[in-house]
Amino acid sequence: MAEQGTQRAGDDAAASSPAAGAPQRSGVTREAFGARLRRAMVEHGPLCVGIDPHPGLLDAWGLPHTVAGLEKFSLTVVEAAAGHAATLKPQVALYEAFGSAGLAVLERVLRDCREAGVLTIADAKRGDIGSTMAAYATAWLSDDSPLAADSVTLSPYLGFESLRPALDLARQTGRGTFVLALTSNPEGASVQHVGGDESVAKTILRAVQEENRHVTAATRENTETGITQNTAINPPGTNCDRIVINRINAPLGSCGVVIGATVSAALSDLRIDLRNFNGPILSPGYGAQGADANAVAGVFDQVSGNVLANSSRGVLRHGPDLSALRSAIQRSGDELNTALYG
Numbered sequence: 555m556a557e558q559g560t561q562r563a564g565d566d567a568a569a570s571s572p573a574a575g576a577p578q579r580s581g582v583t584r585e586a587f588g589a590r591l592r593r594a595m596v597e598h599g600p601l602c603v604g605i606d607p608h609p610g611l612l613d614a615w616g617l618p619h620t621v622a623g624l625e626k627f628s629l630t631v632v633e634a635a636a637g638h639a640a641t642l643k644p645q646v647a648l649y650e651a652f653g654s655a656g657l658a659v660l661e662r663v664l665r666d667c668r669e670a671g672v673l674t675i676a677d678a679k680r681g682d683i684g685s686t687m688a689a690y691a692t693a694w695l696s697d698d699s700p701l702a703a704d705s706v707t708l709s710p711y712l713g714f715e716s717l718r719p720a721l722d723l724a725r726q727t728g729r730g731t732f733v734l735a736l737t738s739n740p741e742g743a744s745v746q747h748v749g750g751d752e753s754v755a756k757t758i759l760r761a762v763q764e765e766n767r768h769v770t771a772a773t774r775e776n777t778e779t780g781i782t783q784n785t786a787i788n789p790p791g792t793n794c795d796r797i798v799i800n801r802i803n804a805p806l807g808s809c810g811v812v813i814g815a816t817v818s819a820a821l822s823d824l825r826i827d828l829r830n831f832n833g834p835i836l837s838p839g840y841g842a843q844g845a846d847a848n849a850v851a852g853v854f855d856q857v858s859g860n861v862l863a864n865s866s867r868g869v870l871r872h873g874p875d876l877s878a879l880r881s882a883i884q885r886s887g888d889e890l891n892t893a894l895y896g
C-alpha cells in the first residue's frame with residue numbers, strides 16, 4: 555500500500571476531523587483513500603480488476619477446487635494486475651466459501667496487494683445494525699486487522715446511518731467505503747428505484763455526497779482555476795476538453811458509491827444528476843454483464859473522471875497464462891481510458 559503523505563490519518567483535501575464517539579485506532583499516518591485512489595487512477599487508469607475465483611474459472615484455469623487452487627488463482631491475478639490497474643477487488647464471498655482457510659488466503663491476497671502498492675476494495679457488501687456494524691468495520695477497516703483492505707463495499711439497506719461505524723472508522727484510518735446505490739443486477743430495482751423523484755437510490759447518493767462535503771469547495775476551485783494536465787492520460791499536446799482534464803484531476807472524497815454500468819435507463823428515469831458527485835463511483839457491469847467501455851462512458855458522461863469500472867470474469871477468462879491475463883487487463887484499461895477520457 556502506498557502510505558505516502560504526512561497528513562493525519564483520514565484527512566482529505568480539506569480538513570476533516572474524526573467523528574466523535576468512534577473508536578480511536580493506532581494512528582498510522584496514511585493519506586486519505588480518495589487522494590490515494592485519485593493518484594492510482596491518474597497513474598493506471600479507471601480499471602478495477604475483480605478477483606472472483608468462481609468454481610467454473612478454477613476449472614477453466616486447470617486448478618483444483620481446493621485452498622491451494624484458490625491461492626494460485628488469486629496470486630496470479632495480483633501478479634498480472636499490479637501496476638496495470640488502479641485497484642483490485644477480491645469478491646469476499648468466494649473466499650468465505652472455503653471457510654477459515656479461504657479467509658486466510660484472502661488475508662494473503664490483501665497483504666500481497668499492500669506490498670505491491672495496489673489499492674484494494676474488499677467486496678464484502680456489509681451492512682447491519684450499528685453495534686454489529688462496528689465489528690464489521692473493525693474487520694475490514696482497522697489497522698490491526700489481518701483482513702484490513704484499503705476500502706470495503708457496504709450495503710445501506712438497514713438505513714444509511716447504520717453504516718456510521720464503518721464510515722467513521724474509514725475516515726480515521728485513511729480508508730474508503732463504497733455504498734451500494736444502484737446495483738448492476740435487475741433485482742435491485744425493486745428496492746433501489748422505489749420512490750419516484752425521491753428514490754431510495756437518490757437518497758443514498760445524497761447521503762454519500764454529504765459524507766464527502768469537505769471536498770466540494772476544493773473541486774470547484776480546481777475547476778475554476780485550471781490545473782496541471784494529467785500527462786499520463788493526456789500526453790502533452792493532446793487536444794482534450796479542459797473539463798475532462800479537470801474531472802480526471804479533481805479531488806475525490808473517500809466515500810464512494812456502487813452504480814452498475816447496466817443502469818443507464820434508471821439514472822434517467824429517476825432523474826439522477828451526477829454532475830456534482832464528489833466521490834468515486836465503482837461500476838460493475840462492464841465486461842461479463844454486457845456493458846462495453848462505450849456504454850460505461852455513456853452512463854457516466856457527466857462524471858467520467860470519478861468512475862472506476864470493474865471487470866472480473868471478462869478479464870479472468872484470459873488466464874491462467876500470466877502474459878495473456880496481463881494483456882487482457884491492459885486492453886480493458888486502454889479501452890476504458892479512450893472511452894472515458896477521450
Ligand SMILES: O=c1ccn([C@@H]2O[C@H](COP(=O)(O)O)[C@@H](O)[C@H]2O)c(=O)[nH]1
Nearest residue numbers: 604645737738739838842843865866867
Ligand atoms: O452492483 C453490483 C455490485 C457488485 N458486483 C460485483 O462485481 C463483480 C462483477 O463481476 P463480473 O464477473 O465482472 O460480472 C462481482 O464480484 C459482483 O459480486 C456486481 O456485479 N454488481
